[in-house]
Amino acid sequence: MIDIKQIAKKLKKPCYILEEEKLEKNLKILQYVREKSGAKILLALKGFAFWSSFKMVAKYLDGITASGFYEAKLGLEEFRRHKKDSIISVFSPAFKQKDIKNIAPFANHIIFNSFNQMIKYHHLLKNVEIGLRVNPMYSEVNPEIYNPCIQGSRLGINPFEFSKALEIYSLKNVSGLHFHTHCEQNSDALKRTLEHFIKYFGKYLNGLKWVNFGGGHHITREDYDIDLLIKIIKDFKAKYNVDVYLEPGEAIGWKCGVLVGEVVDLIHNTFDIAITDLSAATHMPDCLEMPYTPQIRDSKIIDLNNLQDLPKDFKYCYRLGSPSCLAGDIIGDYAFRDSLEIGDKIIIEDMIHYTIVKNNTFNGIPLPSLAILKKNGDFKIVKKFNYKDYKRRNG
Numbered sequence: 553m554i555d556i557k558q559i560a561k562k563l564k565k566p567c568y569i570l571e572e573e574k575l576e577k578n579l580k581i582l583q584y585v586r587e588k589s590g591a592k593i594l595l596a597l598k599g600f601a602f603w604s605s606f607k608m609v610a611k612y613l614d615g616i617t618a619s620g621f622y623e624a625k626l627g628l629e630e631f632r633r634h635k636k637d638s639i640i641s642v643f644s645p646a647f648k649q650k651d652i653k654n655i656a657p658f659a660n661h662i663i664f665n666s667f668n669q670m671i672k673y674h675h676l677l678k679n680v681e682i683g684l685r686v687n688p689m690y691s692e693v694n695p696e697i698y699n700p701c702i703q704g705s706r707l708g709i710n711p712f713e714f715s716k717a718l719e720i721y722s723l724k725n726v727s728g729l730h731f732h733t734h735c736e737q738n739s740d741a742l743k744r745t746l747e748h749f750i751k752y753f754g755k756y757l758n759g760l761k762w763v764n765f766g767g768g769h770h771i772t773r774e775d776y777d778i779d780l781l782i783k784i785i786k787d788f789k790a791k792y793n794v795d796v797y798l799e800p801g802e803a804i805g806w807k808c809g810v811l812v813g814e815v816v817d818l819i820h821n822t823f824d825i826a827i828t829d830l831s832a833a834t835h836m837p838d839c840l841e842m843p844y845t846p847q848i849r850d851s852k853i854i855d856l857n858n859l860q861d862l863p864k865d866f867k868y869c870y871r872l873g874s875p876s877c878l879a880g881d882i883i884g885d886y887a888f889r890d891s892l893e894i895g896d897k898i899i900i901e902d903m904i905h906y907t908i909v910k911n912n913t914f915n916g917i918p919l920p921s922l923a924i925l926k927k928n929g930d931f932k933i934v935k936k937f938n939y940k941d942y943k944r945r946n947g
């Protein structure tokens with residue numbers, strides 16, 4: 553087993569390291585689901601767009617799902633390159649005409665968020681299957697920022713608007729329906745959600761080719777009930793005679809790599825504080841958005857205001873912060889076995905999905921490099937960023 557710690561020691565700048573072996577483990581689980589259930593699985597590029605690894609990803613998945621032209625084009629260039637018959641599906645809450653013209657020549661599915669858009673653009677789509685995103689009015693997602701079924705949501709046509717639209721329009725140009733209502737959920741949530749989807753939209757499925765169950769299925773997480781997922785899909789396919797698509801992002805990049813940085817200074821204000829060259833705001837925004845505290849290798853997450861239950865051998869406690877000006881740009885509070893020193897490496901776990909795709913250069917903080925630890929143990933930095941990347945985006 554290659555030790556990330558040995559690699560980290562040699563790194564001079566912050567770096568995301570994708571571990572190919574772990575990525576492949578996730579992909580094999582997803583392939584098993586495809587084979588057993590008959591579902592097609594698309595990679596959601598919004599969560600994982602590390603295209604240097606797509607040769608491997610394309611071996612196991614059916615294609616990609618994109619949120620617009622850029623992601624779709626990346627899918628065309630870097631996924632279809634490795635798998636000629638890969639599916640490119642695109643959903644956006646609202647397409648401009650130019651987007652449609654750009655995407656139409658190579659997309660397989662374009663999924664609209666309204667009848668308006670479908671009517672406006674369907675004549676431009678010759679070899680593309682059209683889908684409509686619906687809102688089944690049920691989602692167990694918390695916090696609300698990730699819940700597409702909150703009151704007043706702009707995502708998906710609700711059942712009442714759908715039936716009202718059908719008084720004027722028809723589904724003759726429509727091949728499929730799509731819903732996305734999950735975030736990090738197990739298959740029992742899908743089972744409950746499908747009851748709502750069927751209640752409201754089951755009556756429209758006759759004659760359609762497919763239903764896309766969206767993303768948010770945490771299939772590669774240790775406690776995920778894969779057998780239930782397979783049963784749900786098989787039953788649904790048999791009952792409605794449609795293809796089923798899943799489009800996870802997080803499940804592909806789940807626990808398959810780290811972010812490495814280092815301690816730049818140590819200060820004290822009520823607590824011992826380590827200022828690192830890593831920022832939650834710029835390198836791992838979900839930590840602030842969700843919010844959650846990421847795991848750091850060889851440490852325990854603690855609450856510096858309550859140290860009563862501190863594990864015995866973890867007596868060196870720190871708040872880890874970033875080099876940005878944002879007071880709340882804190883990675884978390886941690887206890888270590890040994891005291892931290894300036895220059896010590898920090899290895900943050902599970903930092904491949906929804907990190908690189910969300911990076912920004914707030915405060916001019918450098919973007920971490922991108923590296924791959926190959927299955928054979930080779931370590932390769934595939935992309936480095938520098939001052940020019942910052943300058944180009946700012947003027």
Ligand SMILES: Cc1ncc(COP(=O)(O)O)c(C=O)c1O
Pocket residue numbers: 596598599617643732734735736766767768769799800801802803
């Ligand atoms: C429409 C749609 N599909 C797929 C996904 C991917 O979800 P996840 O990465 O949680 O699996 C998302 C995420 O927001 C989404 O909005």
